[in-house]
Amino acid sequence: MSRPRLLLTVDAPSLLHRNHHARAESELRDRAGRPAWALHGMLRQILEAIDQFAPDAVLFGLDDRRSSVREQAYPAYKAGRAAKDPALVDQLERAGALLDALGMRTVTPAGLEADDVNASAATWAEAAGWHCVIITSDRDSFAHISDRTQVLRLINGGISASPLLNPARLRALYGIAAEHYLEYAALRGDASDNLPGVPGIGEKLAPVLLSEMGSMQAVWADIDHCAGATLVATLDSYCQEVGRPRIGASVLKRLATPAARERFEFNMSMMSGRTDLDLGLTPDVPGSPGLLPLEPDRVSRVVGYLGVPSTTQLALRVLTEPPASVGRPPVGLTTPAEDR
Structure with a gap:
C-alpha cells in the first residue's frame, strides 16, 4: 500500500x-x-x-x-x-x-x-x-x-x-484536545505577541475549563441562558473528584464580566490563522x-x-x-x- x-x-x-x-x-x-x-x-x-x-x-x-x-x-x-x-x-x-x-x-x-x-x-x-x-x-x-x-x-x-x-x-x-488548543491559547494569552489572557484564567485552569465544559461556546451559552449554573456545578463536581477546594463560583465571577468575553473573542480573532x-x-x-x-x-x-x-x-x-x-x-x- x-x-x-x-x-x-x-x-x-x-x-x-x-x-x-x-x-x-x-x-x-x-x-x-x-x-x-x-x-x-x-x-x-x-x-x-x-x-x-x-x-x-x-x-x-x-x-x-x-x-x-x-x-x-x-x-x-x-x-x-x-x-x-x-x-x-x-x-x-x-x-x-x-x-x-x-x-x-x-x-x-x-x-x-x-x-x-x-x-x-x-x-x-x-x-x-x-x-x-x-x-x-x-x-x-x-x-x-x-x-x-x-x-x-x-x-x-x-x-x-x-x-x-x-x-x-x-x-x-x-491536557486538552487538539481542536480546543486555540481556545486554550485565547484564554491563556500570549506574552510574545503582547496579548494578555482572560484575567484569572491561566494555563492551569484553562484546560480544566475546556475539558469539563467541552468548549468556550458552551461556557458562554451557559452564562447567558442559565446564569452559569451548569458551569459552577460541573467545576465543583470536578473539584470534588480530585480532592481540591471548589472553584465554580469564583470562575463564574471571572468569566461573567463583559471584559472577559471581549478579551477572549479578541484573542481568538488575533490568533486564528x-x-x-x-x-x-x-x-x-x-x-x-x-x-x-x-x-x-x-x-x-x-x-x-x-x-x-x-x-x-x-x-x-x-x-x-x-x-x-x-x-x-x-x-x-x-x-x-x-x-x-
Whole structure:
C-alpha cells in the first residue's frame, strides 16, 4: 500500500530567527560577502527534515514585512520585542528569493504571516487527502494539529531532538484536545505577541475549563441562558473528584464580566490563522515549485552559493533523488485509520 502524500510546511521566519541567534558567531558569508548564517542554518535544518520525512512537496511561509492586518487592528501587537539585528533583517529579506531560486514554493500573504500559511496548508492537506507536517518553533501552529497534520516544534538540539506533536501528544502536554488548543491559547494569552489572557484564567485552569465544559461556546451559552449554573456545578463536581477546594463560583465571577468575553473573542480573532489562502500548489503538474525532486544543476548552483560544500552535498542527495521511503508512512505519521 502506498503512503499518503506529504506536504512539509515551514515557518521560515521562525527558523531564521532561531538560526540567526544560534549561528551568529560563525559569521558565515555567501560568495557575495553577505551574511548567510541564518539562511544556511534554516536550509540545513530543512534538508535534515526532508531527509527524515521524505515529503512530496515543501512549502515555505513568509511574513509580509511591509504591512500587518493584525497590527492595524491592534497597534500593540508584538510590541516590546527587541529591535532586529540588521544582519537578521537582511537575511529575512533575502530568504524568499533564495528559496524561489532553489525551486521551492514560497508564499508571502499580503498583510499576513507565516502562521496563516501554516493554517491554510493544514486545511489544504485535509481537503486534498494529504498528510502535513508543520515545522516551526512557535506554538501557534498547535491549533492545526489533527489526524492528518502534525507539528515538529523546533527546539534546542535541532530537528532530531525536536518533538513531533500529534493529538495524543498535545493532550499529554496540555491536557486538552487538539481542536480546543486555540481556545486554550485565547484564554491563556500570549506574552510574545503582547496579548494578555482572560484575567484569572491561566494555563492551569484553562484546560480544566475546556475539558469539563467541552468548549468556550458552551461556557458562554451557559452564562447567558442559565446564569452559569451548569458551569459552577460541573467545576465543583470536578473539584470534588480530585480532592481540591471548589472553584465554580469564583470562575463564574471571572468569566461573567463583559471584559472577559471581549478579551477572549479578541484573542481568538488575533490568533486564528487564515485557512483560505491560495498556496499555489499544483501537485499534479510536474516541475511545479515545491515538488520534489528538484533539478540537480539548480540545487548545486543555489546552495553552493552559500559556500558550505557539505550542505551542497546533502542538498543534492536529499532534494534531487527520489525519496528512499516511498511505500511506507513517513517517520511519526500514520493514516487516520491506523491511529484508530
